[in-house]
Amino acid sequence: MSLVARFKCPACSVEAPVALTSELLKQAAEKGAVRALARCPRGHAAVLTVDQYGNIRSALPVYEQAEPDCEITDKAPVSVRPRLAAILEKGAITDADALLLEKAKAAGWVICL
Amino acid sequence: MKTFVDNWGLFLLARELAEMAGGLRGLKLFMQHEQYKLAAAVRAALECGADCRRPPNEVIALLFDVARRKELLKEGCRVVNVPEPKKPPSRFAAEYFQMIDDIVLDKICEYVAKSPSDVISEEEASAYYQALMSAPFYVAFRRAIYSKLAKLYRYSTILDVGAGTQDPLDILSVCEMRGAKCELTALEVDRKFCTDLEKLASKHGFSVACGWEQLGRYDIAVVQNVLHWAADPLQVLTAARKHAQRMFLSQGVIEGASIAFVMTKILGAVRSLSWKEVEALAKQAGWRPVRRYAKYPDYLALFK
Numbered sequence: 001m002s003l004v005a006r007f008k009c010p011a012c013s014v015e016a017p018v019a020l021t022s023e024l025l026k027q028a029a030e031k032g033a034v035r036a037l038a039r040c041p042r043g044h045a046a047v048l049t050v051d052q053y054g055n056i057r058s059a060l061p062v063y064e065q066a067e068p069d070c071e072i073t074d075k076a077p078v079s080v081r082p083r084l085a086a087i088l089e090k091g092a093i094t095d096a097d098a099l100l101l102e103k104a105k106a107a108g109w110v111i112c113l
Numbered sequence: 114m115k116t117f118v119d120n121w122g123l124f125l126l127a128r129e130l131a132e133m134a135g136g137l138r139g140l141k142l143f144m145q146h147e148q149y150k151l152a153a154a155v156r157a158a159l160e161c162g163a164d165c166r167r168p169p170n171e172v173i174a175l176l177f178d179v180a181r182r183k184e185l186l187k188e189g190c191r192v193v194n195v196p197e198p199k200k201p202p203s204r205f206a207a208e209y210f211q212m213i214d215d216i217v218l219d220k221i222c223e224y225v226a227k228s229p230s231d232v233i234s235e236e237e238a239s240a241y242y243q244a245l246m247s248a249p250f251y252v253a254f255r256r257a258i259y260s261k262l263a264k265l266y267r268y269s270t271i272l273d274v275g276a277g278t279q280d281p282l283d284i285l286s287v288c289e290m291r292g293a294k295c296e297l298t299a300l301e302v303d304r305k306f307c308t309d310l311e312k313l314a315s316k317h318g319f320s321v322a323c324g325w326e327q328l329g330r331y332d333i334a335v336v337q338n339v340l341h342w343a344a345d346p347l348q349v350l351t352a353a354r355k356h357a358q359r360m361f362l363s364q365g366v367i368e369g370a371s372i373a374f375v376m377t378k379i380l381g382a383v384r385s386l387s388w389k390e391v392e393a394l395a396k397q398a399g400w401r402p403v404r405r406y407a408k409y410p411d412y413l414a415l416f417k
Contacts, residue, residue, distance in 0.1 A: 079211035080244045096247035103240035
């Protein structure tokens with residue numbers, strides 16, 4: 001048996017359903033709360049904290065695909081550098097960020113090993 | 114008073130615009146920085162050998178035109194002295210002004226001698242475009258006009274004409290914030306943008322059309338800052354007329370234009386239009402104005 005709960009995506013704020021399995025609910029009942037990974041319909045990953053009653057206590061963003069082997073080159077304009085640095089450090093949170101990184105690579109603003 | 118009457122719709126966005134700029138003082142500071150950057154760019158172009166009576170190319174001609182309209186460039190190529198504002202712009206606006214520096218001011222001497230495509234490569238222009246479109250200040254502006262003026266959440270089917278890569282996400286965000294289910298189709302005739310859009314579409318739940326022939330009928334067409342990029346703006350508006358019952362038209366125009374106009378010209382915009390030209394084109398395409406929110410610096414109107 002599973003329970004369907006809803007969470008608000010921390011990246012894009014969309015309300016999304018998540019199925020809480022009986023195994024997960026059992027673990028939550030034993031430990032008081034458990035963590036689970038879920039995705040919103042837009043593909044953003046979030047870490048959910050589920051309490052013993054099946055309520056979602058928090059939804060935190062997961063920074064995916066950080067680019068540790070990439071660096072910003074001297075060609076990168078000053079205005080875009082802070083955003084590129086954040087993307088390289090934490091990964092692209094939004095699709096706009098992912099697209100910016102892709103274009104920045106093509107422009108030679110970012111190089112990756 | 115005339116400015117208020119001409120642009121009353123912008124006052125509906127006063128709260129959002131003030132928030133973006135850091136309050137009313139921030140808004141005033143924003144305008145001071147814009148004037149300062151524009152005067153600095155004109156002075157730099159003149160120092161690099163540009164003649165204000167015979168500008169060497171379209172970019173510099175536009176720069177001088179914008180400055181003359183702001184009364185910063187006077188007879189005899191004299192530039193009005195605009196002191197540098199003592200305070201820095203707000204956090205939101207800082208990125209915008211840095212972008213002006215990167216794209217316009219830092220390369221102004223090169224634009225005097227060369228065409229923009231010889232200064233900024235196609236790949237760089239594309240990256241700059243993505244950075245500009247997704248910059249928080251521009252996203253906030255588009256969302257404000259879609260929510261407060263166009264009220265797009267009231268329409269079931271929306272056609273986003275010349276969508277680019279960011280606009281569909283902003284429209285969907287406005288619909289979501291208002292709890293509305295909007296069925297969105299993003300139209301792009303540029304193959305490169307279309308490929309990028311297709312990547313986003315499945316994830317965000319909207320449709321993509323890479324040409325007018327793939328379209329159906331829509332409650333409203335959104336034409337947001339498209340006409341200055343289009344080869345034939347009349348054709349865009351006429352085609353939109355065939356596919357939509359209403360149209361929300363948002364277009365930056367030459368009256369009251371800032372240095373940002375020069376920036377888009379450098380990135381590939383093909384023309385600058387006056388608000389009267391924009392409205393005349395819409396009427397020529399068969400649209401009837403229902404409500405005009407602003408004439409300049411952004412022409413904002415709903416058509417039927």
